[in-house]
Amino acid sequence: MREKLDPNYQAEQEALRAAREQAKADADAERLRAKLESIGIPEAPFFMGQKEVYLPNIRIALLKTPQHPPSFAKFLVPLTWNKLDLRDYLWNVYGVHAVRVRVYVQLQRVRMDKPREKYPAARRWFRPQSKKFMTIEMDEPFYWPPDPEDFVEWDKDTFDAANKTKIKERDSRMPIGAMEKPAGAADLRALAKKFVTGSEKWTPPTDPFGLDRHLKK
Amino acid sequence: MELHSCALRATRWFPSTLNCTRSRIPQSTTECLRNPSQRPFSTAVPLQARRDGNKNRGISAIRSSGARNIPRGSVTLKDVQRPVYKDQSETELNEKHGLWGFFNVERTALSTPEQDNMHGRAWKPWELRKKSFEDLHALWWICMKERNRIFTERHTRERLEPGFGEVEAAWRDADVRRTMKMIKKTLTERHNVWTDAYHLAQKDPEIQWKEDDDGNWSPSLKSPAAFGYEDVESEASKDASSSGDLEGETDKLAPNQAQEDSTAGKSRPRNLL
Numbered sequence: 001m002r003e004k005l006d007p008n009y010q011a012e013q014e015a016l017r018a019a020r021e022q023a024k025a026d027a028d029a030e031r032l033r034a035k036l037e038s039i040g041i042p043e044a045p046f047f048m049g050q051k052e053v054y055l056p057n058i059r060i061a062l063l064k065t066p067q068h069p070p071s072f073a074k075f076l077v078p079l080t081w082n083k084l085d086l087r088d089y090l091w092n093v094y095g096v097h098a099v100r101v102r103v104y105v106q107l108q109r110v111r112m113d114k115p116r117e118k119y120p121a122a123r124r125w126f127r128p129q130s131k132k133f134m135t136i137e138m139d140e141p142f143y144w145p146p147d148p149e150d151f152v153e154w155d156k157d158t159f160d161a162a163n164k165t166k167i168k169e170r171d172s173r174m175p176i177g178a179m180e181k182p183a184g185a186a187d188l189r190a191l192a193k194k195f196v197t198g199s200e201k202w203t204p205p206t207d208p209f210g211l212d213r214h215l216k217k
Numbered sequence: 218m219e220l221h222s223c224a225l226r227a228t229r230w231f232p233s234t235l236n237c238t239r240s241r242i243p244q245s246t247t248e249c250l251r252n253p254s255q256r257p258f259s260t261a262v263p264l265q266a267r268r269d270g271n272k273n274r275g276i277s278a279i280r281s282s283g284a285r286n287i288p289r290g291s292v293t294l295k296d297v298q299r300p301v302y303k304d305q306s307e308t309e310l311n312e313k314h315g316l317w318g319f320f321n322v323e324r325t326a327l328s329t330p331e332q333d334n335m336h337g338r339a340w341k342p343w344e345l346r347k348k349s350f351e352d353l354h355a356l357w358w359i360c361m362k363e364r365n366r367i368f369t370e371r372h373t374r375e376r377l378e379p380g381f382g383e384v385e386a387a388w389r390d391a392d393v394r395r396t397m398k399m400i401k402k403t404l405t406e407r408h409n410v411w412t413d414a415y416h417l418a419q420k421d422p423e424i425q426w427k428e429d430d431d432g433n434w435s436p437s438l439k440s441p442a443a444f445g446y447e448d449v450e451s452e453a454s455k456d457a458s459s460s461g462d463l464e465g466e467t468d469k470l471a472p473n474q475a476q477e478d479s480t481a482g483k484s485r486p487r488n489l490l
Contacts, residue, residue: 055357055401061368062319064376068279069302073316076372093362094315102279135279142316145326151379153329159380 025050041092049088060089063133070141079105079132086134098136106131318362319369327373333385339395345403353400360397364390 006012032050033043061076068074073096077086083101090096108128113120115128150156171177194200276282284292321328345353367390374383418424428434 054354055404056361057397059361059364059368061365061372062316063369063372069300072279076368090315093358094318096315140311140314142314143310145320145324147326147377148379151377153331154380154382156378156380 036092041095044088044091045097046087048091049084060086064144065135068135070143071138072135073138073142074133074135077132077134079130081132081134083134086136090136096136097139099139100137102135102137104133104135106133319366321366321370327370327377327379328382328386330382330385333382333389336389336392339392340399342399342403342406345399346406348403350404353404357397357400360393360400363393367393 028050032048032052036048037043058078060078063074063076065072065074075086083103086101087098090098107130110125110127112122112126113124114126171180191200195202276285317324320326321332323332340356345356348356367386370386371383374386419426425434
């Protein structure tokens with residue numbers, strides 16, 4: 001009955017509903033805050049996301065960016081993430097305050113066939129999934145530890161030598177290997193030229209099969 | 218009449234003849250905008266690529282886009298002072314910075330294969346079954362951080378090309394992932410057991426789902442709906458309302474059974490959960 005008499009009834013009801021929803025949201029936020037405090041995560045200077053994620057299975061990588069100031073840090077993040085995800089994640093997991101976040105999605109090059117295909121087929125194009133990079137601006141600078149001076153611990157010399165041999169062996173079995181001249185080709189060519197011009201005379205080898213050794217016995 | 222029809226026919230078969238005599242009709246909006254002579258008269262504001270009126274669009278401080286809005290010639294590259302960052306040796310290292318979490322314990326840029334190999338086996342399910350949810354949850358996040366560290370070092374390895382060590386890092390990552398798998402397995406087992414116990418308790422006559430007159434009831438589970446299961450109380454009340462006169466009887470049903478059981482010398486209503 002009041003609905004018809006009072007013109008403000010609708011507005012009042014809506015205000016009441018909004019207040020109720022606000023109170024519920026506030027209570028939820030307070031509960032989450034208490035929960036985070038019990039773990040030891042301080043209150044964030046920004047509005048923390050209210051969705052509780054317990055067992056996510058993702059990983060992010062910190063990338064070195066010498067071109068940026070030390071208060072910047074670049075991350076490779078999942079493609080599904082947004083700026084707020086990274087900001088909340090870094091605050092809750094690492095205690096890093098990301099003041100600003102910048103995103104860049106890098107399209108990958110088209111390549112022949114899928115990765116790890118046994119017989120990659122021509123004209124069967126495959127584009128790997130894009131990569132999402134986020135650069136954050138922090139309140140405190142962070143300096144990367146220096147790169148190792150030498151790679152003795154990683155045995156770089158052996159690794160490079162093995163890699164070089166592997167590539168050489170692989171190329172020798174490919175058609176491109178047959179096109180290459182064998183070792184000592186230049187010397188043979190010069191010797192052949194001498195025989196043709198007559199500056200040197202060819203003599204047959206005295207013991208081509210190495211039989212002398214056996215005959216002496 | 219005949220002439221007119223001839224002209225029409227010519228237009229149809231040789232459209233280029235018409236273009237020689239008349240100005241060409243612009244084919245698209247872009248063409249209209251690009252060529253002022255082709256632009257039709259209009260008082261409307263011309264279209265722009267981005268219509269937000271942002272003068273600084275496309276200018277970035279970190280992507281070397283350059284300053285477009287400064288008139289050319291007013292400032293040369295020599296006039297611009299290049300930023301000088303403080304050398305690491307001059308500044309005090311922030312030992313408490315959170316980004317150290319992406320590095321190993323020694324805080325070096327890259328772990329040696331020996332360091333990566335120094336780890337035990339993954340957690341076994343019978344070890345995890347003894348742990349509380351809080352412990353398992355904490356262990357999960359330790360694993361997450363360890364995987365982030367290994368992922369970071371993978372990119373460092375691509376940058377430095379130090380030699381061996383990729384396999385050791387992969388083995389370590391595999392063990393971490395095995396632990397995470399076992400955590401999920403343990404929690405799934407726990408959940409399945411809880412579900413079974415819940416369904417078993419529903420059939421158990423000793424368990425009193427509804428509050429009696431004295432305010433006693435067991436198990437002391439406030440609302441099964443909070444755990445994602447159907448609300449037994451609300452269903453009971455629905456049945457009661459549908460049956461009408463039997464409302465009082467359904468209320469007394471459970472306490473009576475409990476009394477009978479207790480009188481028969483059996484255990485009291487159990488608090489299963």
